[in-house]
Amino acid sequence: MMKTLLVRGMLAGLIAGVLATLFAYLFGEPSVNAAIGIEEAGTAAHSHTHEPATTGPGTAEPAEQPEEELVSRDVQSTIGLFTGVGLYGIAIGGLFSLAFAFVYGRLGRLRPQVTAALLTGGAFVVVFFVPFLKYPANPPAVGQPGTIGTRTELYFGFVALSLLVGILAAAFGRKLADKLGAWRGALLACAGYLVTMALAAWLMPIIDEVPATFPASTLWSFRTASIGTQLTLWITLGLLFGAFAKKALKKSEPVAA
Template sequence: MMRSLLVRGMLAGLIAGVLATLFAYFFGEPSVETAIGLEGTAAHSHHDTGAQDPAAHDPAAHEPAPAEEEELVTRGVQSTVGLLTGVGLYGVAVGGLFSLAFAFVYGRLGILRPRVTAALLAGGAFVVVFLVPFLKYPANPPAVGQAGTIGSRTSLYFGFVALSLLIGILAAAFGRKLADKLGAWRGGLIASGGYVVLIAVAAALLPSIDEVPAEFPGSTLWTFRLASVGTQVVLWTVLGLAFGALSEKALTEKSLVRKDA
């Protein structure tokens, strides 16, 4: 049965990845194109003002600049096939992990149908794995951020994701125990409150990153980040609904077979 759930999870992840790609293409790529254009304009302006730089009087400065390296992958391929490949593979991987998490929590959250369990799990995963880390370290479009800090920014983001996931798992386990004593509603509220408090303390202790140039258009930044959130909303919503639909029939049939036996 575990293998069957894994296959269904990866299939649901693939469906979610395709739909998330379509959303990202239509709503996210325009802001990416704008940011890339701004980056090119800034670099061109810097090159044009080079004559005012004292270093321009250096004989070495008059040597011909090396030819620009040819793009291995064109922007057109990146925004279509590359985007579909990246988001699609991400969706398949997340779908596989989602099926494992579902197999662990199914039946442990009370008497809930597979569709409901999958929907609740997808909603919780969206908040813990994406939304909370995003609020601390939001995504930035091209031309935003310093090249020398890419490694540290990446480490901080994924470290915060892991921390949020760990606190979320502990809160869920604690809430399940409280539910037996105080009821599902009170237990869930206390566990959720504990998660919020702990993750808020962690976010306050971790360093903040603000590398957005003052001249960068706020509308472009807002559109890009809104599209990033929307892409993840589509991914997790479709994943939860698709996996619930694909798994419910199999789990229901298995339950009926056990009763007949």
């Protein structure tokens, strides 16, 4: 059964990745292209403000030529986007199926679709939305090249912390539900998670490298498209996997009997 759920979870993740790629291409790529145009315009303006250094009378050092792209922009926005989001969807789908197998039956006598829906909502908040609030995604031309390593470490560190606190909150919430009831236990667990993550967000470093001249509309469009892409992926994954899990568990009932 575990293998069946894993395969169906990866399949659901692949389909979700395809739909998320389509959403990102339609709604995210325009803001990415606009940000790239701003970055190229700023680079060109910066190069024109510096006169070439002379090495002798009537001679000048040639201007530095821009580096040639190893992968064209068209490939990045199509095949590259599909590959990245698709692999991400497959990985998330596999992990999601393992989490489903662990929690199914431990949240009460809930149907597979309901369990998958609750797990999807919790995973979206813990894995993406809360870390996004602290360290939101930025388009090209935003952020200093020298801090990319630090920014990446802080983001994934915050994701790992959010996941750990979320798992602990779910475990304590299950114990509290036995004593105080399901609703009270769930509310206390959610409150504990939110308070802990709010404190962690306050203590962790703030990164704000958005230039004052960067258009707010482009930044807003990019970030809303990022949220929409993740919503598309997670909602599709939850709905598809819930249906797949229902069929798999239904087929296994006669065997178990």
